[in-house]
Amino acid sequence: AQKVTQAQTEISVVEKEDVTLDCVYETRDTTYYLFWYKQPPSGELVFLIRRNSFDEQNEISGRYSWNFQKSTSSFNFTITASQVVDSAVYFCALEDNNNDMRFGAGTRLTVKP
Amino acid sequence: DTGVSQDPRHKITKRGQNVTFRCDPISEHNRLYWYRQTLGQGPEFLTYFQNEAQLEKSRLLSDRFSAERPKGSFSTLEIQRTEQGDSAMYLCASSLSNEQYFGPGTRLTVT
Numbered sequence: 001a002q003k004v005t006q007a008q009t010e011i012s013v014v015e016k017e018d019v020t021l022d023c024v025y026e027t028r029d030t031t032y033y034l035f036w037y038k039q040p041p042s043g044e045l046v047f048l049i050r051r052n053s054f055d056e057q058n059e060i061s062g063r064y065s066w067n068f069q070k071s072t073s074s075f076n077f078t079i080t081a082s083q084v085v086d087s088a089v090y091f092c093a094l095e096d097n098n099n100d101m102r103f104g105a106g107t108r109l110t111v112k113p
Numbered sequence: 114d115t116g117v118s119q120d121p122r123h124k125i126t127k128r129g130q131n132v133t134f135r136c137d138p139i140s141e142h143n144r145l146y147w148y149r150q151t152l153g154q155g156p157e158f159l160t161y162f163q164n165e166a167q168l169e170k171s172r173l174l175s176d177r178f179s180a181e182r183p184k185g186s187f188s189t190l191e192i193q194r195t196e197q198g199d200s201a202m203y204l205c206a207s208s209l210s211n212e213q214y215f216g217p218g219t220r221l222t223v224t
Contacts, residue, residue, distance in 0.1 A: 037215075
């Protein structure tokens with residue numbers, strides 16, 4: 001069975017701090033996809049990144065970076081120099097071969113000015 | 114707006130009534146998904162269509178729930194004999210490959 005765990009329920013930082021959101025997953029599939037989504041207060045889920053299980057290369061996009069470690073089944077997300085607009089709930093998700101996507105419970109990030 | 118749209122955005126209904134929600138995916142997307150999200154939780158998968166074929170159904174989709182995608186374009190999700198436990202945000206997403214784009218959701222409140 002698939003499972004995604006986001007152990008951090010809430011994180012609060014002050015603007016300009018770096019913050020890492022943890023994601024640990026479980027799956028028996030050898031081929032799968034990992035995702036991060038942002039859900040701002042408006043409610044709409046915003047796609048951030050997709051990573052397939054064969055690509056362990058870390059990725060950087062502006063202030064966002066992702067660290068995929070297959071050995072520890074983790075796909076962590078770091079925001080550098082956080083801004084107030086980064087305040088949202090962030091979800092990690094895993095999609096298996098059957099296109100069944102499982103989301104973690106989310107981490108609520110609050111960035112204070 | 115060429116994103117995923119959902120209608121209505123909010124629905125308040127009395128227990129026992131039937132409700133139907135609509136999702137219009139991004140036009141070239143052949144896959145369409147329904148999720149349910151309750152407060153403080155991540156979205157839970159309900160069902161998935163590839164074109165008009167319903168390929169996966171979660172155990173969460175009891176016999177009171179039915180979804181259709183008659184022409185492989187828009188989809189409807191119907192809940193019959195609603196219960197208070199059905200109160201949630203119902204999200205629709207569409208994709209062409211593996212990247213799902215989500216709509217704004219329909220918030221259902223069952224009183």
